[in-house]
Amino acid sequence: MYRETWAEINLNHIRNNLKNIRESLPRKVKLMAVIKADGYGHGAAECARTAEQVGADTLAVAYLEEALHLRASGITLPILILTPIQPKHVMLALDHDLMLTVASASWFREMRVFKPYTSGKKIQVHVKVDTGLGRIGLQSMKDWDELVPWLKANDIVVDGFYTHFATAGKVDTTFLELQTKRFIDMMEWSKKSDIAIRHYHCAGSVAALRFPELAMDMVRIGAAMYGFYPGKLVSAVKLLPALSLHSKLIQVKKLYRGDYLGYDNMYQADKDQWIGTVPIGYADGWSQNMQHTEVLINGQRANVVGKICMDQLMVKLPGPCEVGTKVTLIGSQGDEQITFAELASHIGSVAQEISTSLTARITRSYINMEEAWIHWEKEKLSYKSKNAVI
CATH class of the missing domain: 3.20.20.10 (Alanine racemase)
Structure with a gap:
């Protein structure tokens, strides 16, 4: 990888x-x-x-x-x-x-x-x-x-x-x-x-x-x-999503009040803040429909800000973070979880549209295969x- x-x-x-x-x-x-x-x-x-x-x-x-x-x-x-x-x-x-x-x-x-x-x-x-x-x-x-x-x-x-x-x-x-x-x-x-x-x-x-x-x-x-199933309509069977999606911060920078971020100046900082860049974008299937969603960093939710680019997106960090910090786009960190259902609701679609949109540029890592x-x-x-x- x-x-x-x-x-x-x-x-x-x-x-x-x-x-x-x-x-x-x-x-x-x-x-x-x-x-x-x-x-x-x-x-x-x-x-x-x-x-x-x-x-x-x-x-x-x-x-x-x-x-x-x-x-x-x-x-x-x-x-x-x-x-x-x-x-x-x-x-x-x-x-x-x-x-x-x-x-x-x-x-x-x-x-x-x-x-x-x-x-x-x-x-x-x-x-x-x-x-x-x-x-x-x-x-x-x-x-x-x-x-x-x-x-x-x-x-x-x-x-x-x-x-x-x-x-x-x-x-x-x-x-x-x-x-x-x-x-x-x-x-x-x-x-x-x-x-x-x-x-x-x-x-x-x-x-x-x-x-x-x-x-x-x-x-x-x-x-x-x-x-992927409507849990509220099906109570007798409990199913677990099999896919989680992760990345790591490749750059962390300070954005000052009034500064713009991303294409078309779509985001302007209302106060000083920390911004992290994540190497995933719409060419990976993480489309611009995912603007204004959240990711997990150090067990906390962080907002996606600015336009999602072809190869990267930017997030407003909860504070200063190290380059290489793990970012979870789907899945859990600590007590926080971002689900397919949450993201599907955001884009007005279904979970399987998200999973099938993830392109071959994203490495699939199989866990528990030996077991x-x-x-x-x-x-x-x-x-x-x-x-x-x-």
């Missing part, structure tokens, strides 16, 4: 989060761990291995490139690509044993140019239906009827049928209930079509934690795996024992 700005990823927290989530679910429900966006900024391969340690049945990513990265990293668990791939890449996906999301008959028509029926490999697909999010998925029975003949081909295996909720984190559950009813109706279409479907799934992290009755055959755990590996075999044996068919 050439620059002392780093994110610490506690793999034990991820492991324990998944373990606690699994224990909150009905016994036979399968767990799909979502590793998209470089494991929500935590490191895709490391998080995938950790998910495997606690017996995740399947992984999910957003794009083909992400799945190929996991395979190149030695990950062998089944992987579902949540976004339909370009039909011309179907053989590449098959060569790496990847499951594909499909949402239209037109995809199959184009795909057959690249994979004829005579090809020996079978394509495992999950059919995505749109029940109200409006993003990806077939919407009508007409869409489904057009898809059915393609799904009945000898080289197609329908591993899943799924949807995604739009408002699972809202107190008002009216729209979620509407989506659930739509999904159940769509499931009936599928069951009347004489197609063998292995898994039905509709619950992402929040839905799975709030409404275990919606778990069906499988749940997709993304944000909650990393400790996690020691427990891996014990966890696998324990899980297999509990779920053994007698």
Whole structure:
């Protein structure tokens, strides 16, 4: 690490989060761990291995490139690509044993140019239906009827049928209930079509934690795996954030009353004060939306002042500090803590926007990795024992 700005990823927290989530679910429900966006900024391969340690049945990513990265990293668990791939890449996906999301008959028509029926490999697909999010998925029975003949081909295996909720984190559950009813109706279409479907799934992290009755055959755990969840709505399960973010002061200087600081003279000292420069900026993902937030220095909160720069930001120090003093942007020092929830509220977004925005310029440091590996075999044996068919 050439620059002392780093994110610490506690793999034990991820492991324990998944373990606690699994224990909150009905016994036979399968767990799909979502590793998209470089494991929500935590490191895709490391998080995938950790998910495997606690017996995740399947992984999910957003794009083909992400799945190929996991395979190149030695990950062998089944992987579902949540976004339909370009039909011309179907053989590449098959060569790496990847499951594909499909949402239209037109995809199959184009795909057959690249994979004829005579090809020996079978394509495992999950059919995505749109029940109200409006993003990806077939919407009508007409869409489904057009898809059915393609799904009945000898080289197609329908591993899943799924949807995604739009408002699972809202107190008002009216729209979620509407989506659930739509999904159940769509499931009936599928069951009347004489197609063998292995898994039905509709619950992402929040839905799975709030409404275990919606778990069906499988749940997709993304944000909650990393400790992001609405704790006020979910009291039965306690999860811990896995990522903290730190840096060190690279310069300390005295700013006198009336002096300006930063681009566009955005900050003017109202009295004499100490200013520290921290080597992190918007090129690292710490955007200018983070202006007027706080960091922790020597266990005390310190305000970010002036415009956040591409490579540095400045903070108003609680007093004179030594160069090299640790700065915590996310995490704890003493009795003080800065959480993802606090920062997400400041920018009007969600925790995962912050974690996925942290760029590759920030070194990821993994802690408790060795201990996690020691427990891996014990966890696998324990899980297999509990779920053994007698």
